Amino acid sequence: MLDNPVRVLNSSILQLMKELYTAVLEGKAKEAKAITEKALAEGANPQKLVDEAMIPAMAEVGRRFEANEYFVPELLISARAMKAALEPIRPLLVKSGVKPVGRVAIGTVKGDLHDIGKNLVGAMLEGGGFEVVDLGVDVSSDKFIAAVKEKGVNLVALSALLTTTMPSMKSTIEGMKAQGVRENVKVIIGGAPVTQQYAEEIGADGYADNASSAVTVAKKVLGA
Numbered sequence: 001m002l003d004n005p006v007r008v009l010n011s012s013i014l015q016l017m018k019e020l021y022t023a024v025l026e027g028k029a030k031e032a033k034a035i036t037e038k039a040l041a042e043g044a045n046p047q048k049l050v051d052e053a054m055i056p057a058m059a060e061v062g063r064r065f066e067a068n069e070y071f072v073p074e075l076l077i078s079a080r081a082m083k084a085a086l087e088p089i090r091p092l093l094v095k096s097g098v099k100p101v102g103r104v105a106i107g108t109v110k111g112d113l114h115d116i117g118k119n120l121v122g123a124m125l126e127g128g129g130f131e132v133v134d135l136g137v138d139v140s141s142d143k144f145i146a147a148v149k150e151k152g153v154n155l156v157a158l159s160a161l162l163t164t165t166m167p168s169m170k171s172t173i174e175g176m177k178a179q180g181v182r183e184n185v186k187v188i189i190g191g192a193p194v195t196q197q198y199a200e201e202i203g204a205d206g207y208a209d210n211a212s213s214a215v216t217v218a219k220k221v222l223g224a
């Protein structure tokens, strides 16, 4: 008897997801991108590829780094592989032609160069109907404040991956107060070391621990 075609398709996608996990973990950028393209062509859900293959691979990279099995060069090549794999996915997360829910300025705070999570959140916000102004990495509080003053944003999204750069979130919010623009915008924060408790402590309006809930929180704080 012939195999059930649905089961064959699913098992092939599952196999590709395993291969994608390994390619990101081992920092094989070209392979990671090619596997992603193949999985998409076979009907894989783009969000699932991110959540169940790429992010777990980066988590394992972090674990190996902590265990002194990986060092900065390995982090870099894995990050590059994740970025390459995200290329074909990004346009699929982004809907076009819808009226923007709001305009958000997103950036990784001063002193911090991690941008994979920030980019994912940015892409998901775009997919959720936001207009996104990406300020990049190592963004000073002055730059965030300038975006509020000059770019008409009504939401600021701050990302930090280092415990040492989390205080930049606090100083950005304080800078907004000092310059009289805090009332004009909502602020949401996130990144691996950030917590709901920290968000409350520094007076942010919202916190999320992943890119999908970032969209829900963004809409909630804006009452959209």
Ligand code: B12
Pocket (backbone or CB within 6 Å): 055, 058, 059, 061, 062, 063, 065, 066, 072, 075, 076, 079, 111, 112, 113, 114, 115, 116, 117, 118, 120, 121, 157, 158, 159, 160, 161, 162, 163, 164, 188, 189, 190, 191, 192, 193, 207, 208, 209, 210, 211, 212, 214
């Ligand atoms: C890749 C990586 C790097 C790459 C970054 C490349 C890049 N372009 O981003 C490089 C090699 C550059 C790097 C450098 C360093 N890194 Co590093 N890095 C990582 C690693 C392995 C993965 C991060 C990642 O991309 N995760 C995947 C993404 C998808 O997850 P995420 O960022 O958490 O984002 C999700 C959520 O947090 C949330 N989110 C993120 N931002 C936002 C924002 C908002 C508004 C919201 C709502 C949600 C949200 O949604 C995202 C999607 O679901 C982590 C380990 C880890 N487990 O986090 C260490 C890690 C963050 N790095 C660490 C360290 C120590 C460093 C260095 C200091 C190393 C060194 N000795 O030089 C430098 C610092 C450089 C600097 N000034 O920033 C430590 C931080 C320890 C700490 N507690 O502070 C970690 C935790 C590793 C470890 N376990 O020790 N790193």
